[in-house]
Amino acid sequence: MDAVIQFLYAYHQEIFIVVLATFLGFELIASVPSVLHTPLMSGANAISGVVIVGAIIYVGHATDWLNILVGSIALFMATLNVTGGFVVTDRMLEMFKKKKTKE
């Protein structure tokens, strides 16, 4: 029980963010038309690449070669998620945009 209390106390600010972000997320997404479901999912997917920041910090303070290696692979993967995700979303949305100007 102490561990639970300790956890809640130590992370109370983070938990605050989690709860509010959940509401914010639901509010932001709830009204998206189904036309945009795929790009939204893909764009959100790219945002889940924020772990890139954690990976940079990890590699940035790693000292032995194993940590650097594993961290670099993680950083590589996270960047792939970010770059690929944003570029592919842009490519999808570009197709939606094109029609707009044509008509």
Add this chain to the structure above:
Amino acid sequence: MNEIFHLQQDIQFTTAETILEFSYLLSAVFFVVGLKLQNKPDTARRGNLWAAAGMFLASLMTILLQTDKQGHGIQNLGYIFLSIGAASIIGWYIARKVKMTAMPQLVSFFNATGGLASAMISFMGFYETSLQDKGTILVSLLGILVGAVAFSGSMIAYGKLEGKVGDIRSGLMKYVNLLLLAISIGFIVVLMMAGSVTPTVTWLMFGLLFISLLYGVLFVMPIGGADMPVVISLLNALTGVAAAFTGFLYANYMMILGGILVGAAGTILTIVMCNAMNRSLLNVILGAFGGSSGAQGEEGGVIKEIQPSDAAVLMAYSSKVTVVPGYGLAVSQAQHTVHELEKLLESKGVTVKYAIHPVAGRMPGHMNVLLAEADVSYSKLVEMDDINPEMEQTDVVVVIGANDVVNPAAVDMPGSPIYGMPIIRADKAKNIIVMKRGMGTGYAGIENPLFFLDQTRMLFGNAKDSLQKLIDEVKSL
């Protein structure tokens, strides 16, 4: 009053840290604004760029300004730039070069890489914790579990969408999965108790990683094609949650916010997809579909075929034609051909619309992207609820490679496994042309009474070939 108010005068800070924290705040705002803008087709592209800018800002500022408790800045810049540079080029290349029809696979693949990164960072993060702070240990273990499940699950989803991995469906599967989940939770509990890093702890860590990966595989394995939109959304949510756990590990609010936003977005899409099929999430995951469908009685009736020439006449002299696309359209890559037919018919004064079911295809909004690629105006893509009232005035409905989403059994056969699922009311139209490769049943394995209606005609063959024949016939009229 100093004891009550949280006065700031004694707090140690550096300018760099302050700038970094506020950059993170700015990035978080960029993410929120970006997602907000993605609500409308006109601003969606800009929204995506906002989010990308937020990510760039956060990464850059981290490299420049982040320091550990001893004040050491980011080292190993060579490795960092090498990893980021290589991945950016490869990611960019893949995202630009892959065919539009392979979009669901691609989204799954990128989702997998994010999950893997989170799992790896959490795994290494476990060893950075001094094994004293139980909270941090728990967070890192959960990050491994969720990240690994998202990774292996997405890879299996990728394989399935590529057609390289088949379905395994067995009643035993759900017990195996529940067992695996219980074992992984057991591992987490045992690891929480560990006071120091011993070889046993490391073995347990690899055990947890392995079981999580296995769970991801076995969890997606039994899920059939038509349920893919649900699973892809769910995996997307899991990657977000995994990223949020790593945010806990680094006490980084921006990572938490970004991850949770994605988690919320994925959850909403999952719920929307489940509602569109009138099934609970549990039902999808446990794969309750299919198995019992053999008990369905044979639907009596006669199948009536139609030749392309007759179908062409029927369509060209109608005033209102509605196309209902399904996964078959994506498989035969007929999106350009259908657009060509649409333009041809429009030039003859026929109004052509597309009726889009939320779960048509293999990912949320799949049909929209597919048709957008073929230059179909998005104003022609009509959602299910908006098109259904018009169905009775529609002269011809053309069902291309869709089955369950137009199955009237969902409305009037209470015993049917898909009873209650909202459908596109193709059966209400004056004429129905169904393009199908053969008389196989849909994913759900249920006979479709639509095919036996008096006003239904079947046009057998590959959708692209059939459409091409239709175009030729309409042109020769």
